[in-house]
Amino acid sequence: MDVAEFRRRGKEMVDYVADYMETIEQRQVYPDVEPGYLRHLIPTEAPLEPETYEDVIKDVERVIMPGITHWHSPYFYAYFPAATSFPAMLADMLCGAIGCIGFSWAASPACTELETVMLDWLGKMLQLPDDFLAGTHGHGGGVIQSTASEATLMSLLAARCKAVRLVQASDPQSSEADIMSKLVAYTSDQLCATLGTTPSCAFDHITELGPMCNAEKIWMHIDAAYAGSAFICPEFRPLLNGIEFADSFNLNPHKWLLVNFDCSTMWVKKRSDIIGAFKMDPLYLTHENQESGLVTDYRHWQIPLGRRFRSLKMWFVFRMYGLKGLQAHIRKQVGLAKEFESLVRADKRFEICAEVIMGLVCFRLKGSNELNEALLKKINHGRRIHLVPCQLSGRFVLRFAVCARTTESHHIQEAWRHITQLTFELLQEPAH
């Protein structure tokens, strides 16, 4: 494909993407396929000779779309949202074209520098303590990880490295393996200190945990993967109080801040803690500026060596929405969850199972776990909307997460009508 054909095909793809987003409601949110469906639709080997773009693109509707769970459909209420927005998609196109691998400052200075400044921008929107910002002279700062799992792993490894060094400083004879066998990681049953858990969006009391961690020299990492985006709204910011006790913190703009996956932002109070644990300097990655102390080489902050220019997405989204636009998005989705909560509460057959603080409603039919499992099965087999369950204190609970950017009040009303209709049918069945 030469550049002239790319111009043509690229524009066709823009229209395909726009059409997909514009008509996504007409697609069935959850697919009908059985495991192994795809292997039989395509050849067992790659072609020897090139195929045309027409050959490929016509297979998107034949092979791919029948097997897609449409995360951006306003009938998708499963898991947590996967963020998307048009500015982020445009930035991603630019990111792909530049195609730099930003493992060091020199590998593309703009890639590193925009990231540092975007993490400061977002840190300020969240009113993080200044300790977490890079600024021009700070000791802290932020980095984009791929996922919250990686951010948490990095914190754990940095904490372990720091603890080992602390023990070795007072007892130089002790071996690393010996020290490690005695280290303890304290977690809740959801892992580390969490603001907004996945099953029920529950919040730990970090103002209580924090001072204890600090007194005992325990590294405190706070994971606010989903809920963290909401802290840009002053009314939700108090949930982040206690952040001043933390050593590291992460949230996923790719969940709820309109920046496409992947973009998990992580801040540390002391850059040296994280860099100290992972520094890696072969000659082919050194550059003249690194000894100046003025540059950040993000390869020391993460497991992978390579990294994409992901801060472009943040820059496009933050500017084209503005803080007010981002706040409006969060508030709208919380409002829709509250609307759904009201509908559930008004129906005496149902109960709400966890306080509704963000965009997630945990609810169930009053009755057995089996009854609720049957209801969820009926809902998901109906293919009209898509939900997943969770377990809260041994009870089988349905999770209704407001996900798609384009979800409106009428979708919520329609989803509830559908759920009550299926409930009516379920309760008519002899077994119940």
Next chain:
Amino acid sequence: MDVAEFRRRGKEMVDYVADYMETIEQRQVYPDVEPGYLRHLIPTEAPLEPETYEDVIKDVERVIMPGITHWHSPYFYAYFPAATSFPAMLADMLCGAIGCIGFSWAASPACTELETVMLDWLGKMLQLPDDFLAGTHGHGGGVIQSTASEATLMSLLAARCKAVRLVQASDPQSSEADIMSKLVAYTSDQLCATLGTTPSCAFDHITELGPMCNAEKIWMHIDAAYAGSAFICPEFRPLLNGIEFADSFNLNPHKWLLVNFDCSTMWVKKRSDIIGAFKMDPLYLTHENQESGLVTDYRHWQIPLGRRFRSLKMWFVFRMYGLKGLQAHIRKQVGLAKEFESLVRADKRFEICAEVIMGLVCFRLKGSNELNEALLKKINHGRRIHLVPCQLSGRFVLRFAVCARTTESHHIQEAWRHITQLTFELLQEPAH
């Protein structure tokens, strides 16, 4: 931005990307900026009110491009290539639009299934032993990791888990910490068994290492991040002989197989080894089909939970190039490296420092390390081309890696003329 504006802006962005690729030679390959340049060009905080797309896009040339190292310029000969192609960019646009997070089969069946089949396609192109293919009844199979670092880490963790279980089976009293303190990982000074090291593209003898590993029940992981792509050509495939002894293997199509970053493909002989080490099944991620034994849930194969629909890029690229097109790309770049090697060999002032097998030429001026450091400095300060060094047996060596897809013979000739001109100038200077 509504969908109508996205249609317009998306097409403008396609043209911007096409223009960028078409005229990239006219941009200076390595930027002139000093550390901290970007912070002063943009506000210290995100805007409160939305800005227009025009505001943002005009800043791409003002703020971003002056700080870009242009990896896809035919004057870029640093590190290793970062793959790019138009089909991969189109697939990435589609991937962004679908925007599913494929942590389980149910989260988007097509995302998981296409990945399994694409890894089989590539495995067959590489003539991997059948053990490494998933097929319909295989015990092995492949997965896309973000980077070779993650593939290597996963192998290490799976190997550790397997070794601990093996010891515990014969000695149930031993603690995990105790066993771990005695485990040994054997590596060369480049890490694990490597086919195509980063400094000099050297190859380990895996036909010698493999039988020893198997006899001693040592997990053998082979990293062929860069060179692995070349094994799709029959003339290079013998370098992979011995793969039958390995437990796991990875290469990066995002380096040399025209699939944009990130796409690091990894195969294992026994899926159960890797899944056993990482299985993670909260209720909100379970689905009806997972107990059937027919589905793959890739979250068990990797550190992150979330994952993009990256196999679309492989599918588009493999089909639109065909195996012959991909082989032609590899052969062309190896040919260009050989052409550069001949130019170096014809100049008695220079020496070749490592056998040229793939697209990398390691060379230096006969003389001191200081002289070669001075030459590299002169080359990179000249900004005409961009190289990085490496260290081979204590000697400072210049690496010339054929990187950009659009590099042609005349670029190689021009680069060499430029290097010899700078060498002439350098040798005229009194210090030398």
